[in-house]
Amino acid sequence: MHLDEAWTSVSTSPVLGVALTLAAYQLARWLWLRAGNHPGVNPVLIAIVVVGFALWVLGIDYDTYMEGGSVIALLLGPATVALAWPLHLEMALVRRAVLPILLGVAAGSAVAIVVAVGSTRLLGGSEELALAMAPKSTTTPVAIALSQTIGGIPALTAVLTILTGITGAVIGPRVLTLMRVRNKVVRGLAVGVASHGIGTAQMIQESRTEGAFSGLAMALTALATSVWLPLLVPLLT
Protein backbone atom coordinates (compact mmCIF):
# COMPACT_ATOMS: atom_id res chain seq x y z
CA MET A 1 0.00 0.00 0.00
CA HIS A 2 1.22 3.49 -0.79
CA LEU A 3 1.98 6.05 1.85
CA ASP A 4 -0.84 8.41 0.89
CA GLU A 5 -3.36 5.57 0.76
CA ALA A 6 -2.32 4.41 4.20
CA TRP A 7 -2.58 7.98 5.50
CA THR A 8 -6.04 8.43 3.96
CA SER A 9 -7.32 5.33 5.72
CA VAL A 10 -5.94 6.53 9.06
CA SER A 11 -7.03 10.16 8.69
CA THR A 12 -10.61 9.20 7.85
CA SER A 13 -10.87 6.69 10.71
CA PRO A 14 -13.05 7.67 13.70
CA VAL A 15 -10.16 6.53 15.91
CA LEU A 16 -8.17 9.59 14.84
CA GLY A 17 -10.87 11.99 16.04
CA VAL A 18 -11.10 10.21 19.39
CA ALA A 19 -7.32 10.09 19.85
CA LEU A 20 -6.83 13.72 18.80
CA THR A 21 -9.52 14.92 21.24
CA LEU A 22 -8.12 12.87 24.12
CA ALA A 23 -4.55 13.98 23.40
CA ALA A 24 -5.51 17.67 23.18
CA TYR A 25 -7.54 17.41 26.38
CA GLN A 26 -4.74 15.61 28.22
CA LEU A 27 -2.26 18.31 27.15
CA ALA A 28 -4.72 21.08 28.13
CA ARG A 29 -5.38 19.46 31.51
CA TRP A 30 -1.67 19.10 32.16
CA LEU A 31 -1.15 22.79 31.41
CA TRP A 32 -4.09 23.66 33.68
CA LEU A 33 -2.66 21.60 36.57
CA ARG A 34 0.78 23.19 36.03
CA ALA A 35 -0.86 26.63 36.17
CA GLY A 36 -2.21 25.79 39.64
CA ASN A 37 -5.79 25.09 38.44
CA HIS A 38 -6.14 28.65 37.19
CA PRO A 39 -9.56 28.93 35.44
CA GLY A 40 -8.00 31.25 32.86
CA VAL A 41 -6.02 28.26 31.56
CA ASN A 42 -9.31 26.57 30.69
CA PRO A 43 -8.84 22.98 29.43
CA VAL A 44 -11.90 23.15 27.13
CA LEU A 45 -10.68 26.28 25.38
CA ILE A 46 -7.08 25.06 25.04
CA ALA A 47 -8.13 21.62 23.81
CA ILE A 48 -10.45 23.21 21.20
CA VAL A 49 -7.64 25.41 19.89
CA VAL A 50 -5.20 22.48 19.81
CA VAL A 51 -7.63 20.20 17.94
CA GLY A 52 -8.57 23.01 15.53
CA PHE A 53 -4.90 23.68 14.80
CA ALA A 54 -4.12 19.97 14.37
CA LEU A 55 -7.00 19.54 11.91
CA TRP A 56 -5.75 22.52 9.92
CA VAL A 57 -2.17 21.17 9.83
CA LEU A 58 -3.29 17.65 8.95
CA GLY A 59 -5.81 18.86 6.37
CA ILE A 60 -8.74 17.03 7.96
CA ASP A 61 -12.21 18.58 7.68
CA TYR A 62 -14.62 18.94 10.59
CA ASP A 63 -17.10 16.31 9.39
CA THR A 64 -14.35 13.70 9.17
CA TYR A 65 -13.08 14.67 12.63
CA MET A 66 -16.61 14.39 14.04
CA GLU A 67 -16.82 10.70 13.09
CA GLY A 68 -14.61 10.28 16.15
CA GLY A 69 -15.60 13.48 17.94
CA SER A 70 -19.24 12.43 18.09
CA VAL A 71 -18.21 9.26 19.98
CA ILE A 72 -16.86 11.47 22.77
CA ALA A 73 -19.76 13.94 22.57
CA LEU A 74 -22.17 10.99 22.96
CA LEU A 75 -21.05 10.67 26.58
CA LEU A 76 -22.53 14.12 27.34
CA GLY A 77 -25.91 12.43 27.82
CA PRO A 78 -24.92 10.02 30.61
CA ALA A 79 -22.62 12.71 32.09
CA THR A 80 -25.59 15.09 32.38
CA VAL A 81 -27.57 12.34 34.15
CA ALA A 82 -24.55 11.86 36.45
CA LEU A 83 -24.97 15.45 37.73
CA ALA A 84 -27.68 13.93 39.95
CA TRP A 85 -24.97 12.47 42.21
CA PRO A 86 -23.36 15.71 43.47
CA LEU A 87 -26.86 17.22 43.63
CA HIS A 88 -28.02 14.31 45.80
CA LEU A 89 -25.10 14.90 48.17
CA GLU A 90 -26.03 18.60 48.40
CA MET A 91 -29.78 18.06 48.91
CA ALA A 92 -29.75 19.55 52.43
CA LEU A 93 -28.41 22.81 50.95
CA VAL A 94 -30.89 22.64 48.06
CA ARG A 95 -33.84 22.38 50.46
CA ARG A 96 -32.69 25.44 52.37
CA ALA A 97 -32.18 27.46 49.18
CA VAL A 98 -35.38 26.72 47.22
CA LEU A 99 -36.37 30.39 46.99
CA PRO A 100 -32.92 31.73 45.96
CA ILE A 101 -32.64 28.93 43.39
CA LEU A 102 -36.03 29.44 41.75
CA LEU A 103 -36.10 33.23 41.76
CA GLY A 104 -32.39 33.54 40.92
CA VAL A 105 -32.83 31.30 37.86
CA ALA A 106 -36.09 32.99 36.82
CA ALA A 107 -34.58 36.49 37.03
CA GLY A 108 -31.19 35.59 35.54
CA SER A 109 -32.62 33.72 32.55
CA ALA A 110 -35.09 36.54 31.77
CA VAL A 111 -32.33 39.17 31.96
CA ALA A 112 -30.11 37.00 29.73
CA ILE A 113 -32.76 37.11 26.99
CA VAL A 114 -33.72 40.78 27.33
CA VAL A 115 -30.14 42.07 27.45
CA ALA A 116 -29.00 39.73 24.63
CA VAL A 117 -31.72 40.97 22.27
CA GLY A 118 -31.53 44.60 23.43
CA SER A 119 -27.75 44.98 23.27
CA THR A 120 -27.45 43.24 19.90
CA ARG A 121 -30.08 45.57 18.43
CA LEU A 122 -28.56 48.67 20.07
CA LEU A 123 -25.15 47.82 18.61
CA GLY A 124 -26.60 47.68 15.13
CA GLY A 125 -27.31 43.95 14.77
CA SER A 126 -30.31 42.83 12.72
CA GLU A 127 -33.43 41.36 14.31
CA GLU A 128 -32.43 37.94 12.99
CA LEU A 129 -29.08 38.17 14.78
CA ALA A 130 -30.77 39.37 17.96
CA LEU A 131 -33.13 36.37 17.87
CA ALA A 132 -30.22 34.00 17.30
CA MET A 133 -28.63 35.53 20.40
CA ALA A 134 -31.74 35.30 22.62
CA PRO A 135 -31.53 31.65 23.83
CA LYS A 136 -27.72 31.44 24.09
CA SER A 137 -27.49 31.04 27.88
CA THR A 138 -29.36 27.76 27.85
CA THR A 139 -27.88 24.35 27.10
CA THR A 140 -26.94 23.86 23.41
CA PRO A 141 -29.67 21.43 22.21
CA VAL A 142 -32.39 23.57 23.81
CA ALA A 143 -30.84 26.80 22.46
CA ILE A 144 -30.80 25.42 18.91
CA ALA A 145 -34.42 24.22 19.12
CA LEU A 146 -35.60 27.52 20.60
CA SER A 147 -33.70 29.56 18.01
CA GLN A 148 -35.57 27.63 15.33
CA THR A 149 -39.00 28.32 16.84
CA ILE A 150 -38.49 32.07 17.30
CA GLY A 151 -36.95 32.64 13.86
CA GLY A 152 -33.26 32.91 14.72
CA ILE A 153 -30.40 31.21 12.85
CA PRO A 154 -29.82 27.85 14.61
CA ALA A 155 -26.21 27.39 13.41
CA LEU A 156 -25.30 30.86 14.69
CA THR A 157 -27.09 30.18 17.97
CA ALA A 158 -25.01 27.01 18.41
CA VAL A 159 -21.80 29.01 18.00
CA LEU A 160 -22.97 31.80 20.34
CA THR A 161 -24.13 29.27 22.95
CA ILE A 162 -20.78 27.51 23.06
CA LEU A 163 -18.90 30.84 23.18
CA THR A 164 -21.13 31.90 26.10
CA GLY A 165 -20.28 28.66 27.88
CA ILE A 166 -16.55 29.14 27.33
CA THR A 167 -16.77 32.76 28.54
CA GLY A 168 -18.32 31.56 31.79
CA ALA A 169 -15.79 28.76 32.21
CA VAL A 170 -12.78 31.03 31.65
CA ILE A 171 -13.76 34.19 33.55
CA GLY A 172 -16.94 33.28 35.49
CA PRO A 173 -15.28 32.27 38.78
CA ARG A 174 -12.89 35.26 38.64
CA VAL A 175 -15.67 37.78 37.90
CA LEU A 176 -17.74 36.43 40.81
CA THR A 177 -14.74 36.74 43.12
CA LEU A 178 -14.18 40.33 41.96
CA MET A 179 -17.87 40.98 42.74
CA ARG A 180 -17.18 39.51 46.20
CA VAL A 181 -19.67 36.69 45.73
CA ARG A 182 -18.24 34.01 48.02
CA ASN A 183 -21.34 31.93 48.76
CA LYS A 184 -20.75 28.67 46.86
CA VAL A 185 -24.45 28.02 46.30
CA VAL A 186 -24.83 31.44 44.67
CA ARG A 187 -21.60 31.11 42.63
CA GLY A 188 -22.75 27.79 41.20
CA LEU A 189 -26.22 29.13 40.39
CA ALA A 190 -24.87 32.22 38.63
CA VAL A 191 -22.49 30.32 36.36
CA GLY A 192 -25.11 27.62 35.64
CA VAL A 193 -27.67 30.23 34.53
CA ALA A 194 -25.23 32.31 32.46
CA SER A 195 -23.05 29.54 31.00
CA HIS A 196 -24.92 26.20 31.05
CA GLY A 197 -22.96 22.91 30.84
CA ILE A 198 -19.55 24.30 29.85
CA GLY A 199 -19.68 26.64 32.86
CA THR A 200 -20.83 23.72 35.01
CA ALA A 201 -17.85 21.61 33.88
CA GLN A 202 -15.58 24.36 35.23
CA MET A 203 -17.51 24.74 38.50
CA ILE A 204 -17.19 20.99 39.16
CA GLN A 205 -13.43 21.57 39.20
CA GLU A 206 -13.86 24.43 41.70
CA SER A 207 -15.88 22.51 44.32
CA ARG A 208 -18.63 19.91 44.67
CA THR A 209 -21.16 22.47 45.93
CA GLU A 210 -20.50 24.90 43.08
CA GLY A 211 -20.67 22.07 40.52
CA ALA A 212 -23.93 20.68 41.93
CA PHE A 213 -25.69 24.05 41.97
CA SER A 214 -24.36 24.99 38.55
CA GLY A 215 -25.77 21.73 37.15
CA LEU A 216 -29.10 22.36 38.84
CA ALA A 217 -29.22 25.92 37.50
CA MET A 218 -28.38 24.68 34.00
CA ALA A 219 -31.34 22.26 34.10
CA LEU A 220 -33.75 24.89 35.44
CA THR A 221 -32.51 27.50 32.96
CA ALA A 222 -33.41 25.22 30.06
CA LEU A 223 -36.96 25.16 31.38
CA ALA A 224 -37.10 28.86 32.31
CA THR A 225 -35.72 30.02 28.94
CA SER A 226 -38.32 27.92 27.13
CA VAL A 227 -41.05 29.60 29.17
CA TRP A 228 -39.62 33.16 28.97
CA LEU A 229 -38.74 33.28 25.27
CA PRO A 230 -42.25 33.11 23.75
CA LEU A 231 -43.41 35.67 26.34
CA LEU A 232 -40.51 38.11 25.95
CA VAL A 233 -39.71 37.94 22.24
CA PRO A 234 -42.96 39.62 21.06
CA LEU A 235 -42.25 42.48 23.50
CA LEU A 236 -38.68 42.90 22.25
CA THR A 237 -39.17 42.80 18.49
Place this chain on the structure above:
Amino acid sequence: MIPGLLVLLGCQLVGEFVVRLLDVPVPGPVVGMVLLLALLQLHEPAKDSGLVKTCEGLLKHLQLLFVPAGVGVVQYLSVIGASAVPLVVGLFVSWFAALATTAGVALLLVKVVRRRASPA
Protein backbone atom coordinates in the same frame (compact mmCIF):
# COMPACT_ATOMS: atom_id res chain seq x y z
CA MET B 1 -18.53 0.40 35.95
CA ILE B 2 -20.81 -1.34 33.42
CA PRO B 3 -23.84 -1.51 35.78
CA GLY B 4 -23.23 2.15 36.67
CA LEU B 5 -23.13 3.19 33.04
CA LEU B 6 -26.27 1.15 32.39
CA VAL B 7 -28.14 3.01 35.14
CA LEU B 8 -27.08 6.36 33.61
CA LEU B 9 -28.01 5.31 30.07
CA GLY B 10 -31.29 3.84 31.33
CA CYS B 11 -32.20 7.13 33.03
CA GLN B 12 -31.24 9.03 29.88
CA LEU B 13 -33.37 6.79 27.66
CA VAL B 14 -36.38 7.10 29.96
CA GLY B 15 -35.75 10.86 29.94
CA GLU B 16 -35.63 10.98 26.12
CA PHE B 17 -38.88 8.99 26.02
CA VAL B 18 -40.67 11.25 28.52
CA VAL B 19 -39.50 14.39 26.69
CA ARG B 20 -40.87 13.12 23.38
CA LEU B 21 -44.07 11.82 24.95
CA LEU B 22 -44.96 14.97 26.92
CA ASP B 23 -43.31 17.41 24.51
CA VAL B 24 -41.44 19.21 27.32
CA PRO B 25 -38.81 21.75 26.27
CA VAL B 26 -35.84 20.25 28.14
CA PRO B 27 -33.26 17.72 26.90
CA GLY B 28 -33.83 14.02 27.68
CA PRO B 29 -30.66 13.77 29.81
CA VAL B 30 -31.93 16.59 32.07
CA VAL B 31 -35.12 14.61 32.77
CA GLY B 32 -32.84 11.59 33.26
CA MET B 33 -30.90 13.57 35.85
CA VAL B 34 -34.12 14.33 37.78
CA LEU B 35 -35.04 10.65 37.60
CA LEU B 36 -31.63 9.53 38.91
CA LEU B 37 -31.85 12.13 41.69
CA ALA B 38 -35.19 10.64 42.75
CA LEU B 39 -33.69 7.13 42.70
CA LEU B 40 -30.68 8.27 44.76
CA GLN B 41 -33.00 9.90 47.30
CA LEU B 42 -34.91 6.62 47.65
CA HIS B 43 -31.81 4.48 47.95
CA GLU B 44 -28.31 5.90 48.35
CA PRO B 45 -25.67 3.60 46.85
CA ALA B 46 -22.36 2.92 48.64
CA LYS B 47 -19.62 5.48 47.96
CA ASP B 48 -17.48 2.78 46.31
CA SER B 49 -20.29 1.40 44.14
CA GLY B 50 -19.95 1.25 40.37
CA LEU B 51 -22.64 3.88 39.88
CA VAL B 52 -20.93 6.44 42.10
CA LYS B 53 -17.53 5.76 40.53
CA THR B 54 -18.97 6.09 37.01
CA CYS B 55 -20.69 9.37 37.92
CA GLU B 56 -17.55 10.80 39.48
CA GLY B 57 -15.38 9.64 36.59
CA LEU B 58 -17.63 11.19 33.93
CA LEU B 59 -18.03 14.45 35.83
CA LYS B 60 -14.31 14.79 36.53
CA HIS B 61 -13.78 14.91 32.77
CA LEU B 62 -17.00 16.70 31.78
CA GLN B 63 -14.85 19.34 30.09
CA LEU B 64 -13.49 16.76 27.64
CA LEU B 65 -17.00 16.04 26.36
CA PHE B 66 -17.50 19.64 25.18
CA VAL B 67 -14.35 19.72 23.07
CA PRO B 68 -15.82 18.27 19.82
CA ALA B 69 -18.70 20.78 19.77
CA GLY B 70 -16.23 23.55 20.53
CA VAL B 71 -14.06 22.55 17.57
CA GLY B 72 -17.19 23.07 15.46
CA VAL B 73 -17.28 26.67 16.67
CA VAL B 74 -13.75 27.27 15.41
CA GLN B 75 -14.86 26.04 11.97
CA TYR B 76 -17.96 28.24 11.95
CA LEU B 77 -16.47 31.41 13.45
CA SER B 78 -16.90 33.03 10.05
CA VAL B 79 -20.71 33.11 10.52
CA ILE B 80 -20.04 35.77 13.15
CA GLY B 81 -17.90 37.59 10.59
CA ALA B 82 -19.46 40.86 9.48
CA SER B 83 -21.57 41.27 12.62
CA ALA B 84 -18.73 40.68 15.06
CA VAL B 85 -19.28 43.86 17.12
CA PRO B 86 -22.98 43.44 18.02
CA LEU B 87 -22.55 39.70 18.52
CA VAL B 88 -19.35 39.66 20.56
CA VAL B 89 -20.14 42.73 22.67
CA GLY B 90 -23.80 41.69 23.00
CA LEU B 91 -22.73 38.21 24.06
CA PHE B 92 -20.38 39.50 26.73
CA VAL B 93 -22.79 42.14 28.07
CA SER B 94 -25.75 39.76 28.29
CA TRP B 95 -23.56 37.02 29.78
CA PHE B 96 -22.45 39.39 32.53
CA ALA B 97 -26.00 40.70 33.08
CA ALA B 98 -27.28 37.13 33.55
CA LEU B 99 -24.42 36.24 35.92
CA ALA B 100 -24.78 39.39 38.02
CA THR B 101 -28.60 39.25 38.15
CA THR B 102 -28.65 35.60 39.24
CA ALA B 103 -25.95 36.22 41.85
CA GLY B 104 -27.65 39.40 43.11
CA VAL B 105 -31.15 37.93 43.40
CA ALA B 106 -29.91 34.65 44.92
CA LEU B 107 -27.66 36.42 47.46
CA LEU B 108 -30.49 38.71 48.53
CA LEU B 109 -32.86 35.78 49.02
CA VAL B 110 -30.25 33.68 50.85
CA LYS B 111 -30.05 36.56 53.36
CA VAL B 112 -33.86 36.87 53.60
CA VAL B 113 -34.28 33.12 54.17
CA ARG B 114 -31.49 33.13 56.78
CA ARG B 115 -33.07 36.06 58.64
CA ARG B 116 -36.46 34.35 58.73
CA ALA B 117 -34.94 31.08 59.96
CA SER B 118 -33.22 32.83 62.87
CA PRO B 119 -35.17 35.98 63.89
CA ALA B 120 -32.96 38.26 65.96
